[in-house]
Amino acid sequence: MKTEMDMEKMVKELHKVVKFKETTVVGDLVLVVVETPLSCLYGLVRGFERDQEKQDEWWRISLHLLALPPEEVTWILRPAQFTGQEIFTMGGDKRYIKAVDLGPPPVPERSDDDLDGKGKRPGLRLVK
Numbered sequence: 001m002k003t004e005m006d007m008e009k010m011v012k013e014l015h016k017v018v019k020f021k022e023t024t025v026v027g028d029l030v031l032v033v034v035e036t037p038l039s040c041l042y043g044l045v046r047g048f049e050r051d052q053e054k055q056d057e058w059w060r061i062s063l064h065l066l067a068l069p070p071e072e073v074t075w076i077l078r079p080a081q082f083t084g085q086e087i088f089t090m091g092g093d094k095r096y097i098k099a100v101d102l103g104p105p106p107v108p109e110r111s112d113d114d115l116d117g118k119g120k121r122p123g124l125r126l127v128k
Helices: 007-017
Strands: 029-034 039-050 059-066 071-077 088-090 093-099
Touching (some): 007 029, 007 093, 029 059
Antiparallel strands (some): 029 039, 039 059, 059 071
8 A cells, every 4th residue: 555645745735734825035934845755844044145147037045944953055946946836856856845824923812701700811920
């Protein structure tokens, strides 16, 4: 029985459980999917620099890969590649990169039921 998942299926499944952004900017957390071995890791976008040696629109994207140990890499990619519009290859292995939408932190909803008997909200308190 085949238990390996192909890249395309993995990316499709990730889009069901992870909220992604359409753009990628400095400071973004990106999800990086690697084909061999099929795995996912996070990276922090540290910078972009236009690759002047190429005629088309290619960018040097600097990432801190959040692996053990953390690793700094610079990859030369097109915008469609670093914004998750396409799966691409590096060194013969497929890769996929897309920025994760962390969004604003959720604001908990409060109701009168959250109050203790003295009209105060329960939570942390200073004990001396």
